[in-house]
Amino acid sequence: MNAENIDLLIRHELPAAAGGDRDAYGRIVAACQNTVTAVALAITHDVPTSEDIAQEAFLSAWQHLKRLQNPASFLPWLRQITRNLARDHLRANRQRPLDGETAELAIALAADPAPTPAQKIIEDERERAAAELISALPEDSREILLLFYREGQSSQQVAALLGLSDAAVRKRLSRARQDLREDLLKRFGELARSTAPGAAFTAIVATALTVASPPAAAAGILSAGAAVGAKTFGKILLGAAGSIGFAVVASFAAIYLGLRSQLRGAIDEEERRGLIRSAAINALASIGFVIALLVIAYATTGWMPAVLATVGFMGIIFYQSLVVQPRVLARRHALEAARDPAKAARDRRSEKIKCWIGVFFGVAGGLGGLIGGLITSGRI
Known part of the structure; x- marks a missing residue:
């Protein structure tokens, strides 16, 4: 052209x-x-x-x-x-x-x-x-x-x-x-x-667009929590829009990009294994959550099963992001602190802020999407 x-x-x-x-x-x-x-x-x-x-x-x-x-x-x-x-x-x-x-x-x-x-x-x-x-x-x-x-x-x-x-x-x-x-x-x-x-390349950006906030901001459901720590368009997923299909794409895109970014700085094989293990758990949790929602939609009534499935899924994602991954990265952070304490401190503060922003929007978007889905489905 x-x-x-x-x-x-x-x-x-x-x-x-x-x-x-x-x-x-x-x-x-x-x-x-x-x-x-x-x-x-x-x-x-x-x-x-x-x-x-x-x-x-x-x-x-x-x-x-x-x-x-x-x-x-x-x-x-x-x-x-x-x-x-x-x-x-x-x-x-x-x-x-x-x-x-x-x-x-x-x-x-x-x-x-x-x-x-x-x-x-x-x-x-x-x-x-x-x-x-x-x-x-x-x-x-x-x-x-x-x-x-x-x-x-x-x-x-x-x-x-x-x-x-x-x-x-x-x-x-x-x-x-x-x-x-x-x-x-x-x-x-x-x-x-x-x-x-x-x-x-076009397909990757197009995939991100399907879950990213449009120019007029929208709330997200699952991608926000999964996007914590992700580089490039992973950060954009914090504002993702909320259907189950969008959420699955968002989760896997954010998990992949976050893992790819983190592995570039891995200090040894032990850290690589830990990061890959955490990403695999998040991916399996995403698959399990989608299957659970499909089963709940066709085999149950009431609001409790969907709430329990959502809370369980979000708990796994947030535990991996807030507890497991910081433990895996602790040695790398210690090396960075020894090399440049001031920069390392700034980086940790920035990561903590982004992480808690992800938690906030993940919880708000996830619960908002859950409540909206329960209302539109007539379960509450």
Whole structure:
């Protein structure tokens, strides 16, 4: 899709999206995802991190669409959200040294949570190569070159997507060609094309949209409690909307993203096992809760069975979030406190606040959804 068509699509779909139409916003995501991930990748030099940041940028923009007065400003606004999130990520990780054991740990945890040794080696090499290639580029040309190769090598398309003049884009492309070896530029082109987000990226954001609060805020039922500690769009799930189907998607999405985020900083295999075990318990509890609600709906009467099932489920989720996971992470927190006490103290306070916010909205949304369901079903 060329830049003119993307602009037309945004102008056409944005009013409906601002009114809460998730399908309309999903079409905007599909049209803009190349640009947003390229902006994030140019800053972070890390493909998985750039996709996490891009997801968070799309969801942040979704929840604040009503602030946008001019549809023509959407893409510049979205690019700036992405740059701010990417720079915040770099600042948050700036004090973590990337040498010695820490570097080995960072490389190992950049792969999937449970890869085979062979997969892990391949993934490590890919990520190292990607970081080296991006770092070799002139800083002011990274976004341009990434989009140039992802968008059919059209300088006009890149100029329109990044809000630059075609002449400025051509000038930076020319300078990059002069500064870089031809083989390096060819490898970078292959990297840019191979890391472009596809249907899977769109599907992840679309899944988050089905449970995330629309621009006009809505209350949640199950996802809030499950989202405690989750990175990227897990934080957005605190305001999720409340049907059982939405709740299941929210729970599993938040559990997966929270686990993925936590495993990246795991200090050893014992901590990894503890985090995975806690996430598995939450996932099984979610499945059990849905089955219990289906059985209750068809085999019981009255309000007590549904209340007991909901309280039991929420108790498991909150116990894992408030008791089990802090115990598993205690050694990591101690190491962080020894390395930088002030930063560790700030991080713990922030985590505690987010956790209790999750508990509050989880309880409020869960009980609110339960009461609403009991009333509409005629059980009370």
